[in-house]
Amino acid sequence: MWSDLENLVEASMQEWKVPGLALAVIQDGEVALLKGYGVRDTDTGLPVTTDTQFLLCSITKSFTAAGLGLLVDEGKLEWNRPVRDVIPEFRLHDPVASERLTVLDLLCHRSGLPRHDWIHEPGDLSGAQMLPLLRHLAPSRELRDSFQYSNLGYMVAGTVAERISGQSWEDFTTERLLKPLGFKDFGFTIEALAAAKNAARPHAMLGSECVPSPLWPIRTTAGGGINASVADLAKWARCLIDGGKVDGTQLLSPKALREMSTPRMHVGRSEQAEIGDSHYGFGLFCENYRGDRTLSHSGSWLGWATLMTVLPERRAGVVVLTNRAPSAVTSLLTYAVFDRISGREPVDWFGRLVPKRRQFLEQQKLDKKKLEEKRRVGTRPSHALEEYAGTYEHPAYGRIAISADGDGLSWHWRGFSGQLTHWHYDVFTTPDRPSEFHPDNLALTFLCDREGRIDRITAPFEPAVPDIVLQRVAEKMVAAKA
Structure with missing residues (x-):
């Protein structure tokens, strides 16, 4: 089974031009496969190992939700507690939403705010600097009306953890989650990743060539800033599979984990019939794959694509970390592993997704040409x-x-x-x-x-x-x- 999977990994990396990839497979609650493929940096040619750190991107949200779950377990927080009870200066554009928005609303992305990602994406502001800016951002929906993914919302959720714990979100997450899980090498900033001895570098496509990309910061740290290896992230996946336990010791209560994994907001329907409808819980997507319940979170940033998925009832999971984005490799390999673990007739995900990729690339060229055709040639500005x-x-x-x-x-x-x-x-x-x-x-x-x-x-x-x-x-x- 694993030799067949190795061939698929190599073919997928070649097709999508992924320089480096780290893979973990969990079967019957134990790590069955842990391996690095390719190079972590095309300039140096150094190999990816199971200890190579990648930027996890939005997989970080599952840790933020779990950290708040620990505070709920201790009676220091309630999911439905208004954010302003914890952060008195918190304001949104809508005064009613400002008063009523709860921690639960933040965690399942139903604040009424769309992404407004260009508030944080330049990377020049800290979370504390961005917090007072939220009142100036226009909502696109009413509070609790619909799912709208929000990195800024998770930034606020991280601030809630800070105010209650009295620690920085990074210190709180380290002491309460990462160390008990047994994480060895990790960090919370691009600067820390750049300084790490064994770290991947992001890559992007420039025409038909895959080239290194700049290390760009994520300042909404609680929404996407953790750096970690596939070996360490596999420990978190096992904890989710084991009902919140780490080596037999309860870290996160079963009740808190149920809250995280309860579908809260409808996200949409996948174009893949095997997956169907997607919902969001707290820091986890709640879906099905060929009839099996899945809990997952993906991550994407300039040059990074990641995915962690578990099948709780089958006590199985897959973690895929790559240093090239965008690509379908993370989901392709995840579904291929689950087909093999479950004993089902495998879906030819490679054969299904490769034509879609090539069609997308051709469409990109057409779209660029059409966009240029819309330009009004010969017009002049109205002023000097x-x-x-x-x-x-x-x-x-x-x-x-x-x-x-x-x-x-x-x-x-x-x-x-x-x-x-x-x-x-x-x-x-x-x-x-x-x-x-x-x-x-x-x-x-x-x-x-x-x-x-x-x-x-x-x-x-x-x-x-x-x-x-x-x-x-x-x-x-x-x-x-x-």
Whole structure:
């Protein structure tokens, strides 16, 4: 069985151009396979081992939920406790949601806020700096109306743990979860990952070539910041399978684990018939695979793709960590392992997903061509370029500085900068940098006041709400804040 799986791993890595991969398979509650494949960095050629640290990305959310479960076990917290009872200064844009939002709402992504990921994705703000910005973010739904994935919500959940425990989220998670689980080498920042002796490096596609990507930080640490190896993450998967126990000792109560694994919010229906409907609990996706209940969480960031899945009733699990994103390799290998463990006739996931990948790549080329065709060639800006230059500000998204640069415009926003492309009339777009972390092809629309002076920029930072409006700042105010 394992030799057949090895061939599938190698074929999948080759097809999706994944440099390095770490795999753990748990069968009958024990680790049956633990192995590294490929290289952790294409520049050095060093191999992936079972102790190589990867950025876990959103698998981290399962630890955040479990940590709060420990506080519930101790009677220090209730799932339905309003967030403002713990964080008095917490505010959302909607005052009613501010008062009523609970810890439970945060953990199952039903705050009413869409992702608003470009608040945290530049990586220049800490959680404490981002917390007061939430009141300036427009919701797209009513509180508890629907599932809307939120990294910012888990950042707040981590702050709840800090306020109750009196420790940083990192120290609390280390002492209450990672050390009892037996984690050996781990960290919570990109800086820690860069300093680790055995760490993977992220990769992305630049055209048809897989190249190293920058190590980009995740500052919503409780939502995605843990670095760990496949050997250590397999211990967490076993704990979930064993009802919250570690080597026979109860770490997380069965009641807390049931709360985490209870479907709370409907996420959607998978296009794969074997999976069906997906729901979210607390830090875990609750699904089925070919009739078996699954608990899982994936993770994705620039150059990273991860997946941890367990079949509690079969006492089985799979962990796949890779240093290339996006790809279908994590889910493909997970389902292939479960088919083999369950003794079912295997689904040809490789044969099913490879054509979809190639079709997607062709569609990408067509979409890029169609996008370029939409550009209004021959149009001109309505004002002289110097009149666009200035500083524009939003209370949460920060400041965009525009400068006239020869015969064009340049932008600078929270560490990102570059030459803007004139799209048509008063719309300019940011550069396309596919192998970097960057707001590619972001349309900046310049608008005027009734006097005809350019006084604001609108930008679709969050597609679920109307464009974000950044108002022009008077030069004397810019100088005063500088």
